[in-house]
Amino acid sequence: CRDIIVVGAGQAGFQAAASLREAGFDGLLTIVGDEPVAPYQRPPLSKAYLAGKATAGTLALRPASFYANHRITLRLGERAALIDRPVQQLELTSGERLGYDHLILATGARNRSLPVPGADLAGVLQLRTLADAEDVQRYLAGVESVVVVGAGFIGLEFASVAAARGIAVTVVEFADRVMSRAVSRPTSAFFRDAHEAAGIRFAFGVGVGRITGADGHVTAVETTNGRVVAADLVLVGIGVVPNVELAAEAGLAVADGILVDHALLTSDPSISAIGDCATFPNSFDGNAPTRIESVQNAVDHARCVATRLAGRAASYAALPWFWSDQGGWKLQIAGLANPHDLTVTRGDPAQGAFSVFCYRHDRLVGVESVNRPADHMIARRLIAERLPLVPDQAADLALDLRALIR
Ligand code: FAD
Known part of the structure; x- marks a missing residue:
């Protein structure tokens, strides 16, 4: 070749x-x-x-x-x-x-576009490319309120940056919880609480009906249940x-x-x-x-x-892993946690540092760690090498997980 x-x-x-x-x-x-x-x-x-x-x-x-x-x-x-x-x-x-x-x-x-009237108004933005980010950065400068459509990773990351700048943020999400496609309920619940504590408001179980504007620029979002939320900027983050x-x-x-x-x-x-x-x-x-x-x-x-x-045999078998930074929280995911039928939490979400071990048919499929980077690194090995860890062990803080990968 x-x-x-x-x-x-x-x-x-x-x-x-x-x-x-x-x-x-x-x-x-x-x-x-x-x-x-x-x-x-x-x-x-x-x-x-x-x-x-x-x-x-x-x-x-x-x-x-x-x-x-x-x-x-x-x-x-x-x-x-x-x-x-x-x-x-x-x-x-x-x-x-x-x-x-x-x-x-x-x-x-x-980015998937939002198929509603008003989605073409100035100030309705997306985030995929550097050019998109430059647009968002420029608009953010003079903004008082934003609506984020979609409580996925990018929507929430953006929401936490905007809230930290003192901007009023409302997140509109069709599902009943944040990051529902990717993370477990305990992790969702933690991030919802953390974002609400930072002043971000959520509207779950609703979509966007239309976006309204004045002089070609967005002024508000109307949800599918008829609520009107003022917005100088709308960030659409509904997947790709x-x-x-x-x-x-x-x-x-x-x-x-x-x-x-x-x-x-x-x-x-x-x-x-x-x-x-x-x-x-x-x-x-x-x-x-x-x-x-x-x-x-x-x-x-x-x-x-x-x-x-380059001429050598290769078969793809790498373990998926991912991270997302939202506010002061670092979420790290080893494996693909969804779907799962059992979760076990290690550590205390109230202390802001915990890991959720997700099992499917008694097999560990994913581990979500918040501010516990050592758990994440160990979890990558546990899942990749299919090492045994029963749920009771996962929850037991007295058990040193490092001993399992030596
Ligand atoms: P891309 O990076 O999308 O590159 C594809 C390129 O191909 C683009 O430049 C596109 O314009 C170009 N292209 C398409 N068609 C053509 C054509 N016909 N001719 C020429 N060029 C073409 N991942 C994480 O793991 N952690 C994160 O925290 C994280 N945060 C993210 C935050 C944002 C805002 C975004 C947008 C993504 C984030 N991701 C994150 C996802 C990660 O960036 C993507 O998974 C990764 O960039 C995928 O790489 P790629 O090369 O497959 O695709």
């Missing part, structure tokens, strides 16, 4: 190129990315960047010199339009064609849609994401897919087709593909 093209200059695309060079790949290496900037970290966009503790410069994954030194050609601000598989060429929207021996799709995901169109139009197998096998190969052996856009067999869940949106997943997928393309 002499010529590799990566589509998508995000976390996964960057890592694939960097790991390919690390693994000794010596051929031509090109990353095509439609954003105008070199690969950067997204997680701080809803955390340090909005809090004024990071800048566009500090978010860059590597300085420009890295790409030159590693002979990685960055084609930024350019979009891949189609894959001509029979001749192994990628066509850009400019019409230019690039030949490849192997193509890595790392196209990520885009994987960017699969390029793959689907090329005839590759696509479900929720681009379907890949254990080696992260698509239905075409010359094309891999990694990161947020890929649906892979999850070895921690009976090989169920799984799509994960996290830095860990993007990075470990990329490393696996780089290893394979």
Whole structure:
């Protein structure tokens, strides 16, 4: 394999190129990315960047010199339009064609838009890209009240940054609790209480009916049960849609994401897919087709593909893990906690430091730790190596968990 093209200059695309060079790949290496900037970290966009503790410069994954030194050609601000598989060429929207021996799709995901009247008013914003974050930052300066739509990770991270700036924040959430798709009830309850203590208000079990404005700018959100909440800014955080169109139009197998096998190969052996856009067999869940949106997943997928393309056998089996910073609380998740049928809490949520051990059919599937980083690191090993830990042990603070992984 002499010529590799990566589509998508995000976390996964960057890592694939960097790991390919690390693994000794010596051929031509090109990353095509439609954003105008070199690969950067997204997680701080809803955390340090909005809090004024990071800048566009500090978010860059590597300085420009890295790409030159590693002979990685960055084609930024350019979009891949189609894959001509029979001749192994990628066509850009400019019409230019690039030949490849192997193509890595790392196209990520885009934000789901809110399908209600008024969603196009100025001040109704989303958070995915640096450009989005710059918009949000600019708007936040003069704002007194915000409505966050969706109590997922990004919505809550944003809400806590806004509340810390003295802005009145209301979070509208369709489900009956925060982060309901990803975390257990005890962890949800803790974060709801913590956010309410910081002054954030919640409206659960309702959606947004419409958004109203004056002079083209948002002024309020009307919930589906008729409540009107004033807002100078609305942040929509209702999940993402994987960017699969390029793959689907090329005839590759696509479900929720681009379907890949254990080696992260698509239905075409010359094309891999990694990161947020890929649906892979999850070895921690009976090989169920799984799509994960996290830095860990993007990075470990990329490393696996780089290893394979450098000529060594590789099968993806990394344990999923994740983090989210909300207010002063650091949530870390090892494994995939949902679904589960039993939870055991270690430590005391009232003290602000605890872990929730989640079991499915007597098997430990996930551990959510709040301000207990040592538990998180141990939990990664316990789950990855399938080491036994019965619920009574998990709850027993007298038991040193480190003894189990020695
Ligand atoms: P992306 O980073 O989305 O990169 C894909 C790139 O491909 C994009 O630049 C896209 O524009 C480009 N692209 C798409 N189609 C084309 C095309 N046809 N041609 C050219 N380019 C194309 N994860 C965590 O683990 N912890 C966190 O705390 C956390 N916080 C987050 C906070 C925010 C605000 C956001 C947005 C995400 C957060 N994430 C977090 C998720 C994490 O950032 C993503 O899972 C990760 O970026 C996925 O990497 P990716 O390369 O698969 O996709």
